[in-house]
Amino acid sequence: MREAAVNVDEKLAVDKFEVDEGNPHIVLREEPDPAAFDKLVLCCPAGLYRRDEEGSPSFDCAGCLECGTCRLLCGDALLEKWEFPQGGMGVSYRYG
Template sequence: MINEITVNVDEKLAVDKFNVDEANPHIVLKADPDASEFDKLILCCPAGLYKRDADGQTSFDYAGCLECGTCRILCGDTIIEKWEYPQAGMGVSYRYG
């Protein structure tokens, strides 16, 4: 018998606290990001911040960022205009849950 372990990522992320710096986004994308580069981030961002709707329109919201740097590593030279850690007291606060 194999024990199946399932994790609901949305539940785990909901436990974390986010202090969003509305005046100074720590991630800024270039004006017209390349579609294939954006698709990398749709697949790889652990917080699911990069999205494409049924009409093909892309969206991104830095507010739920986990500050892991995945987007910076994958696309820092292509579609990311700015990536830096949030200012002190801002960003994600991890909590056990």
């Protein structure tokens, strides 16, 4: 039986993202719960939640797949706001 190989980076590279710079659809709390943030470092399929070399959290909603993983796993412990982007904004899946 042949194994299927999927390169996630290649799949994501063909998607189109329209970012609404003035109105982000995800806003983190000023002091997000560290344990909740670390969950998303591991679970966000787009890899938007990261820690730098000093361990400081960073997040950018550009490139969001709008899957809701952060909302489901962490909700109010991490997020000030989560909504779908306004019409015409956000991700457009281009292949598959």
